[in-house]
Amino acid sequence: MIFSHTRFTYFEDTQEFQVMPPLPVHEQPAAHLSKAINRFTDALPYDKLLIDVTIHLNHRIQNKDTTNIPDLHLAITIQPPEDDSVDDMEILKPTSKWVGECGLSSDYNFMVRKLSGTCDGHRDIDLALIMSFKERxxxxxxxxxxxxxxxxxxxxxxxxxxxxxxxxxxSLKFGPVIIHSHVWIDISEVRYSVFRRGTDGHFDFNSENPDTFAEGVRLHYHPLLIPAYALQTLYPTVQMSDVEHMLRDGANTLKGYIVSLMEGMSLEASAIQLVCESNPMFEPIWGAAVN
Incomplete structure (x- = not known):
């Protein structure tokens, strides 16, 4: 069976070819994060007609050498006020700021290679995310x-x-999914890895330096595997504080970038000050990410 939205990935150096049909469970973490990003940027009081922040899911990013289709792609495009004294207008290209990959059956190293290629070709990217499922x-x-x-x-x-x-x-709210006595999917955890571009201008996907890397996990416990004394504990458990901190720093960097765009367009100082003084929180609701 060939799915209508099947994605193909080819690594020229190793001559590997992979075929992946995006599925709802695979896209859910990226879709959830996109909502959190939208809530954050919507709360910033800048002119959305002049600065457009768009979250793409499964949308291609191209450069002269490669085409990549990340699961999450945050892009910012500006459209300065039109100059009525001229007949033409400049078409400005979007700037990529965040990219992310989700993996259910994808190998972690495979996702790192995809992100590495994307980030190498787009030097404006600040954050790269990997959201990987682990099956029991x-x-x-x-x-x-x-x-x-x-x-x-x-x-x-x-x-x-x-x-x-x-x-x-x-008791089966968080899985496994059993239909006709067959286990179709049984997720044990969803792991979030966040990488920040280093001060040298590069991403290091092999480093666990807390300045440029954060990881969090959302554990899913099957009720039959939980000790009787722990049955009152809310599950799945969430260990996401480091990731939340990194994402909030990234969101504030986005805010700073938006301010710099406003300054570059010579907008009114009062409008710029409003954005500078605003303080929306970037608050993902992890409980909604895999429901």
Whole structure:
């Protein structure tokens, strides 16, 4: 089966070719972060017609050598006030500031290679993110001789709404997904890795220097694996303080960049001061990221 939005990745140096169909569970963390970014930038009182901040999901970034399609792409474009004394206008290109990759079945090193190529070709990028899922047991399709496979093969093709149960036990809110006695997906954690461009102008994806790297994990516990005395504990657990700090620093850097664009367009000092004095919080709601 070929999915209509299948993505192809080719690494020329190793002659590797990968085919990936983006799935909803795969895109969820990037979509969640995009909402947090939008909430932050919407709260900044700048003229959105003059400065446009756009979050792209699965949108290509091109340079003269490569084309990359990150799962998350934050781009800023300015459109200065028109000069009525001339007939033409300048078309300004967007500036990429954040990029991110999500991986369910993708290898971590594969995502690093994609991000590295993207960041090397776009020197204005400030933050690079990797959002990787870990499965408790790697997915396998039902065996041809299993009751599950035989039931599905002999049943009519179902719409998505018919295939997914209308109700589930509350204990299964965070997985695993079991349909026809087969485990289709069982996520044990979602790990967020955030990299900041170093003072030397480069990303170091091999360093764990806290000045340029932060990592957080959202752990998913199967209720059967939780000790009885811990059943009242809210799960999944969240260990995201370092990532939140890095992302908030990155959001404030975005704010500073927007201020510099306003200054470059010689906008009114009072308008610039309003943005400088505003202090919106960048607050991802991690509980919504994988529900």
């Amino acid at each position: 047991a790697r997915w396998q399709q039902p065996k041809a001789t299993s009751i599950t496979a035989q039931t599905l093969h002999t049943s009519p093709v179902l719409e998505y709404e018919e295939f997914i149960p209308a109700r589930i036990n509350k």
